[in-house]
Amino acid sequence: MNFREQRENFRNKKISAKEAVQEALCKVENDKLNIFISNLRDSAEKRAEEIDNNFEKYKDRPLSGVPIAHKDIFCTENIQTTCGSKMLSNFIPPYSSTVTRNCDEAGSVMIAKTNMDEFAMGSSNETSFFGPVGNPWNDSLVPGGSSGGSAACVAANITSISTGTDTGGSIRQPAALCGITGMKPTYGLVSRWGMIAFCSSMDQAGPFARDAFGCAALLDAMASYDGKDSTCSKRDVVNFENALAEDFGALNIGIIKNIEDLGINNDVLEAYEHSKSVLQQLGHTLKEIDFSELSSGICSYYVIAPAECSSNLSRFDGVKYGYRSDQNNISELYMKTRSEGFGDEVKKRILIGTHVLSAGFYDAYYLKAQQVRRMMKNKFEDIFKDVDLIFMPTTLDQAFEKNRQDSDPNRMYKEDLLTIPANLAGLPAISFPNGFKNNLPVGGQFVGNYFKEDLLLNTANKIQEVTDWHKMTP
Amino acid sequence: MDKIELKNLLFLARIHAEEREYPEITKKLTNTFNLIDEMNNLDLQGLEPLNNPLELNNVSREDEEKNRNQKDKFLDQSPESDDDHFMVPKIIE
Numbered sequence: 001m002n003f004r005e006q007r008e009n010f011r012n013k014k015i016s017a018k019e020a021v022q023e024a025l026c027k028v029e030n031d032k033l034n035i036f037i038s039n040l041r042d043s044a045e046k047r048a049e050e051i052d053n054n055f056e057k058y059k060d061r062p063l064s065g066v067p068i069a070h071k072d073i074f075c076t077e078n079i080q081t082t083c084g085s086k087m088l089s090n091f092i093p094p095y096s097s098t099v100t101r102n103c104d105e106a107g108s109v110m111i112a113k114t115n116m117d118e119f120a121m122g123s124s125n126e127t128s129f130f131g132p133v134g135n136p137w138n139d140s141l142v143p144g145g146s147s148g149g150s151a152a153c154v155a156a157n158i159t160s161i162s163t164g165t166d167t168g169g170s171i172r173q174p175a176a177l178c179g180i181t182g183m184k185p186t187y188g189l190v191s192r193w194g195m196i197a198f199c200s201s202m203d204q205a206g207p208f209a210r211d212a213f214g215c216a217a218l219l220d221a222m223a224s225y226d227g228k229d230s231t232c233s234k235r236d237v238v239n240f241e242n243a244l245a246e247d248f249g250a251l252n253i254g255i256i257k258n259i260e261d262l263g264i265n266n267d268v269l270e271a272y273e274h275s276k277s278v279l280q281q282l283g284h285t286l287k288e289i290d291f292s293e294l295s296s297g298i299c300s301y302y303v304i305a306p307a308e309c310s311s312n313l314s315r316f317d318g319v320k321y322g323y324r325s326d327q328n329n330i331s332e333l334y335m336k337t338r339s340e341g342f343g344d345e346v347k348k349r350i351l352i353g354t355h356v357l358s359a360g361f362y363d364a365y366y367l368k369a370q371q372v373r374r375m376m377k378n379k380f381e382d383i384f385k386d387v388d389l390i391f392m393p394t395t396l397d398q399a400f401e402k403n404r405q406d407s408d409p410n411r412m413y414k415e416d417l418l419t420i421p422a423n424l425a426g427l428p429a430i431s432f433p434n435g436f437k438n439n440l441p442v443g444g445q446f447v448g449n450y451f452k453e454d455l456l457l458n459t460a461n462k463i464q465e466v467t468d469w470h471k472m473t474p
Numbered sequence: 475m476d477k478i479e480l481k482n483l484l485f486l487a488r489i490h491a492e493e494r495e496y497p498e499i500t501k502k503l504t505n506t507f508n509l510i511d512e513m514n515n516l517d518l519q520g521l522e523p524l525n526n527p528l529e530l531n532n533v534s535r536e537d538e539e540k541n542r543n544q545k546d547k548f549l550d551q552s553p554e555s556d557d558d559h560f561m562v563p564k565i566i567e
Contacts, residue, residue, distance in 0.1 A: 094547040187527045201526050230533045231526070299512045310487065317488070319560050324553035330565050335490035347489055348502055354487040355503070356510075368513050370523030375516070377524055409502065410509050426527025450528070 003066060003160035003214030010065030013055075017048040017065035021109050024067040027158040028112045033134035035149045035156065036112045037072045038080050044111040051107060061107035062220045062241065068108040069153045069162040071116050074100045074205075075194040083196045084116040084128040084146075087316050087323045087341035097194025098226045099163060099205050106221030114149030114162060118343045119313065120170055120198045122146050123415045124404070127345040132402055135178060136474040137440050141399040144174030147208070151178040154208050157473055161218045162208045167199050168301055169394075169419025171206045172431035176394035176443020179433045179472060181460065182208045183215045184419075186451050187426030188233040190219075191226035199308040200231075202423040211470045212432065212461035216240035219453065235451065243454035244461045251459065253279055253446075254289040254387035262295060262417060265397045271435025271442040272393045275463070279391065282462055287387050293379050296372055297421040302413060303356050303369035304424075309346075310353025316341060377425040384449040389456065392418055394431040394443035422447045430456045433469035441472065475500055 001009075009015040021044050028039050044067070051058045051065055058064045075081050075093035082088045100110065117127040125133040125148025133148045135141040136156040143152040147164030151174035154162050164171040166184035175182030183206045190205045197203060207218035219240050226232045255276065260269055276286055318324035318337030325336035339347070356365035383390065396415060404412060422429040427447055434444035448456045464470050475483070477493075480500055484491055491499060545558070554561040 227533055227535055296516055299510050302506060302510050319562055321551035328563055330562050333563055334488040338488050339490035350487050351483055351503060352506055355483055367523055368518060370525055371518040371521040372513060374521045374524035409505060
């Protein structure tokens with residue numbers, strides 16, 4: 001059942017919040033893909049009863065009566081929040097994130113917290129301390145990452161909506177690999193307060209749903225100005241669900257010249273070509289754009305993200321909260337706590353970040369990476385003078401086998417080639433299913449100008465009105 | 475990166491590793507730096523570094539009294555604490 005039907009059934013009293021929650025919890029408890037880190041049956045049933053008992057109060061809210069799963073990166077008061085790490089495996093936050101509070105307020109019921117790459121560092125959901133997640137289409141394949149649990153949860157029809165975060169593609173890539181819709185909003189649209197930090201200048205929370213409609217409703221709930229996050233946008237948030245019905249007219253859509261030279265798999269390219277013809281049938285004009293800088297984003301990202309991660313993760317020292325390795329002196333305590341509490345990928349990124357920020361290397365790496373970031377932003381600004389949005393594949397490949405990281409880690413990093421540029425520039429982007437090859441979904445994405453989420457959602461929704469890729473289920 | 479440089483880096487990052495693990499760590503880091511070094515092929519002259527995609531807001535709030543004393547709540551999270559302090563091993567020998 002998709003989000004829209006589920007919410008309608010609650011509003012029409014065909015199903016109570018409690019019934020919806022119990023059905024979803026049953027699926028959580030039968031999950032064979034390791035999608036979840038915690039199951040919140042007790043609190044979920046209580047919350048669902050409260051919503052049912054106050055039906056009039058909740059019925060018109062954007063997520064009324066709908067079960068939701070949150071990525072385990074969002075702090076939830078008195079509920080374990082691990083960020084996929086041994087370091088936080090015993091952490092019970094004393095407060096809730098703005099995102100989860102907003103979703104509660106919007107009438108949803110949190111039923112579980114989803115598995116993820118450790119501290120959101122990974123593209124395959126294999127770096128989690130709690131083990132890898134399987135792809136619902138084929139459990140020997142990865143669901144993508146880092147929000148792999150949240151994407152798999154919607155793809156497997158356990159909940160109709162879930163939350164994720166996207167620092168270099170961590171919503172869009174798993175959405176593509178699992179065959180659902182996922183959106184990274186403009187940096188600053190959604191509050192980062194209570195969202196465990198990885199790379200603060202790029203981290204952005206966003207929605208997963210089967211279709212653009214579900215993403216619009218969930219984004220309506222998630223987005224709000226928040227004085228607790230100094231990078232949160234003060235502009236008025238538009239109603240994204242209402243924007244789906246608006247007529248934005250015929251658009252100029254940018255298509256990147258020679259994109260096939262970037263190493264994109266032929267099946268993904270075929271789906272991309274087909275979607276281009278759908279866009280033309282819908283009356284849009286495709287304009288070829290030169291974006292040769294696109295592939296440079298990745299080298300900049302693997303300086304900036306580790307640099308910010310090394311700084312953000314320095315707080316985990318075994319003293320105030322989280323895992324501690326008991327030692328006889330404070331220096332040993334720090335060193336052993338961090339080497340035992342963090343997994344290999346996280347430690348590697350901390351070391352890279354520490355190196356690029358250290359005296360003597362700052363100009364060669366960090367400063368240069370920030371210049372690349374400027375180049376990327378300038379280029380996007382130029383492009384958006386001519387086109388309304390850009391269309392490209394979300395990923396180079398479809399879902400891949402587990403353990404690929406071991407044979408070629410840089411290949412795994414390059415998996416984010418097409419998603420990273422939007423993060424560097426802080427732009428919104430939406431990934432949606434746009435094909436099906438080898439019994440697996442394929443994803444395409446739109447990147448839009450700042451705060452054009454309404455246009456992105458509207459355009460993706462129009463495609464979903466004439467295609468069925470988003471209706472396919474494992 | 476030689477052994478001494480890696481040892482320094484590990485200390486700066488406060489991460490412990492046994493010396494036998496050094497070759498594997500060096501290999502992984504070198505691999506990533508090969509990817510990063512592709513930046514050297516770009517012409518970046520005259521570009522102002524960008525550290526945040528959007529202009530930062532200056533956030534202020536009303537000077538209202540709030541219950542900020544949540545000492546017990548936070549000390550409860552600590553691996554080891556007494557009534558008022560986070561406890562750590564002896565710092566001065």
